[in-house]
């Protein structure tokens with residue numbers, strides 16, 4: 388019985404070392420937009436284009452993403468020109484249910500950046516049932532900079548960004564890139580799987596030896 392506990396403890400310890408990673412991932416697609424960006428602009432906001440570094444969806448950690456800037460303010464960004472109403476809704480489909488804990492917003496151009504916003508999780512693509520999971524102010528003012536905003540830890544596929552204000556002298560909004568941070572269970576690497584098998588096999592050997600000693 389004791390070997391089972393030892394074997395299980397070793398296995399759990401190995402699995403635990405590969406469990407959760409706080410990584411960044413792309414929102415997938417925009418499925419609703421009342422702010423006024425066109426389809427190409429929406430894609431530029433979600434396809435990780437225009438960035439200075441190699442942000443890889445589902446792999447790059449939020450800490451690593453802090454060093455990545457949106458390097459091109461005039462393209463590869465969500466762009467709304469002469470928006471008299473200022474505010475509006477952008478609805479994202481994450482493509483599958485994900486656990487999200489933060490929202491990353493990249494300025495494209497500091498002089499036409501998003502300012503105040505509220506974030507909601509929706510139960511389905513109709514966005515008829517909403518839960519507020521965060522709100523914030525984009526306070527970094529430089530071109531291309533990213534800022535992470537904490538969200539209530541939530542598992543959802545559908546997220547609404549409600550834009551309440553932006554900073555602009557020409558009624559223009561530019562948003563370089565949007566991403567979410569969350570805890571994603573990593574798949575164990577082959578070496579870790581081998582270590583787990585060795586631990587289980589080792590437990591079996593100890594068992595057989597003990598049984599042999601008892602029989603003798």
Ligand SMILES: [Ca+2]
Nearest residue numbers: 431436463563
């Ligand atoms: Ca972009």
